[in-house]
Amino acid sequence: MRRPLIRRLPALLAAALLLPAVAGCGVDEDDAGLVIYSGRNEKLVKPLLDDLEKAVGTTVAVRYGESAELAAQIQEEGGKTKAGLFFSQDAGALGALSSKGLLAKLPQASLDKVEPAFRGGAGDWVGTSGRVRVLAYNPGQVAKVPDTVHDLVKPEWKGKIGYVPTNASFQAFVTGMRVLEGDDATRAWLKGLKANEPKVYENNLKVLDAVGKGEVSLGLVNHYYWYERVAEKGEDKVGAKIHFLPGGDPGALVNAAGVGIIKGNDQAPVAQKAVDFLLSAKAQKYFADDTKEYPLAADVTSTVKDLPPLSSLEAPKIDLGRLESLQETLKMLQDAGMV
Template sequence: MRKLISAVALATLAVGCSKQEAPENAASTEVTKPAEPVTLTVYSARKEHLIKPLFDLYTEKTGVQIQYITDKASPLLSRLKSEGENTPADMLITVDAGNLWKAAEDGVLRSVDSQTLETNVPANLQDDKNQWFGLSIRARTIVYAKDRVKEGELSTYEGLADENWKGRLCLRTSKKVYNQSLVASMISNLGEEKAEQVVAGWVNNLATDVFSNDTKAMNAVQAGQCDATVVNTYYYGRLQKKTPDANLAIFWPNQEDRGVHINISGAGVTKHAKHPAEATALLEWLSSDEAQQQFAQLNQEYPVNVKVSASEEVKAWGDFKRDSLNVSEAGRLQPAAVKLMDRVNYR
C-alpha cells in the first residue's frame, strides 16, 4: 500500500449540473475557485503510475489537493466497510464491474446526480442507481499464434470449447475477477447450462495448467505451449510494445452475434465522503475529453467517452462489435460464475 500527497491546494471545483438543473445536453467541466482549500482522499485499486498523472493534471488545473491510497480492490472495500462514516475516503476507483457492483451492494457508495456523467458515460457502463460510472474500457478477447492457427479456426468464445482445440488452449486462473466477469456475461447471454458446457470444454482443451496472469498466458502461446488464450487487450498492448515482433495477433470473437466481452475501470463517490460535491466534480472531470485522452494513452485502454478516440496503437487493432450487456450484470452474476467454474474444475 502506498500513500502520496500532492502540494497544498488553493482552489477546488464547483459541482457539475444536476440532472434536473442542467440544460439539455449539458456536459460542462468548467471550474470555479472555492471559498476555502479542500483535500480529496481517493482509495484506488488502479496502480500509481495510472492515476498519478491524472491527479497531477487535475491539481495543476484546479489547485485541488488529492491524497490517494492504492491497494487491491478487496482490501480497499474491506477498509471502507470497517471505517464506516469515519472513512477519510471521498472516492473509490477500482477495476472490473464486479468490484464496482460489490461496492454498491455493500453500501459504501452514494448515488450521484450529474448530467455531465450521463452525457459522457454510456448507460451500459454505469450503475442503474448512479453509484458508479465507467472511466475506461478493456476488451477481453482472444490472442493467438499467427503461424499455428489457420484462418477460420477462430469464431467465438464458445468455439474454444470445440474438440479441434484439444490441447491447444491456455487460460489465466479462474480466481481472477476478469475471467469471472467473462463467464458471468456468458451466463447472462447463453444461460447457465450452456455457459457451463462451454467452460467445461475450455478446461478439457487446456494444454497446460492455468497461468497467474494474462502476460504469462500469452508468453506460453509465443513459446509454443498452446495456440490461443483469452486476455485483456491492454496486456496485449504492453507485450506488443516490449516485443513488437511477437508471433501473436488479436482476434475479435462473436462478431456475428453479441460481440466482444468488455469490462471497465470505474469510480464512485463514497457514501460517507467528507467532500461529496468536490468528489463529484473530480469524477465528472475524469469522464471529460481531457482526462479520457489520458486514460487512452496511459494504459492502452478504450475511453468510455465516445467523443474521445483510442490511441494510435489501439486503433491499429481494428474496429469490433462490443457486447452491449450492462456491465453490472457481470457483477450480479459473478457468484454464479465462480460456482460454475468450480463445478467444471476450472482452477
C-alpha cells in the same frame, strides 16, 4: 496458485485496514482532502492520479488493491470508510456498491459525457475507459481463429489454450456469460474448458508472450495487452496476433473501468471534481494513448494504430452493473477446479 477470493476476503479485509495508504504526496489518509480506493494498478494510473491531485486542488491519498476486495472493504467499513472515491478496474465492483446503496448519485452533466451502456443504471457510477476481451493467437499454429469462445471446448484445442483464471477480467467475462447464457450453460462451458487442459499463467502479458512463443496456440486476454507489447517491441517481435470476436459472443465483452463517489461523507465536492477530471480530455487521452484502452468520454479518439473503433465491435449487449455477482462466479470457478 492463489487461493480463491471467497475464502480470502475476511483476512484481506483485516489486513487492508492495517496497511498504510499509498498517497499522491506522501500524505496520510486522515490528513487528505480526498481518499481514493483504487482497484486500478498503481503503475498504470499513478501518473494520472498525480495530475488529478493538481486538478482538484487538495491533497489526495490513494489506497491500491484489487477492485473486488476494495469494494468488499468499503461495504465492511460502512459509514466509517475513509474512501471518498472508488476507482474500479471493472464495472462489476461498482455495481456491487450501487446495489448496496453505497454510491452517491452523480450529476446528469457528468453522466451524459458517457454512453448509457458504460454508466450505472442508478446514475451513481460512470465508466472512464473500456477494454475488450479478445483471443490472442499464434498465426503459425492457427489456420482459422475461432469466432466464439464456445469452440474452445472442442478437442482440437486440448492443451493449446492459455488463460489466467484468477484475473479479475477473466472472472468478469465469466460473470458476463452467466448473465447472458445462464449459470447451467456457463458451468458446462467451464467444465469443458477445464477438461481441455488449458495452461494457467500468472497474468495476461505472460499469456500473450506464451502465445507468441508458441507455448500455447490461443490465449484469453484483454485487447490492450497486445497493443502495449506492440508499442514496446514492434509487431514483428510480438509473435501473437489478436482476434475480436463477432456476433455478440460472450468472449467479446467490453468491460469498463469507472468511478463512483462514496455516499455520506464530506469528501463529495472534491470527489466530484475528481470524476470530472477523469472524464476530461486530458485523462481520456491518457487512457487512449498510455494505457491503450478505449476512451469513453470527452470526444477523444484513440490514436493507437489498427485499434478498431469501439462502435465497430460486435460486443454482447449487457448491463455492466449486472457483473456484480462475483462471489457466485468464484464459487463456480472453484467447483470447476479452476481456482
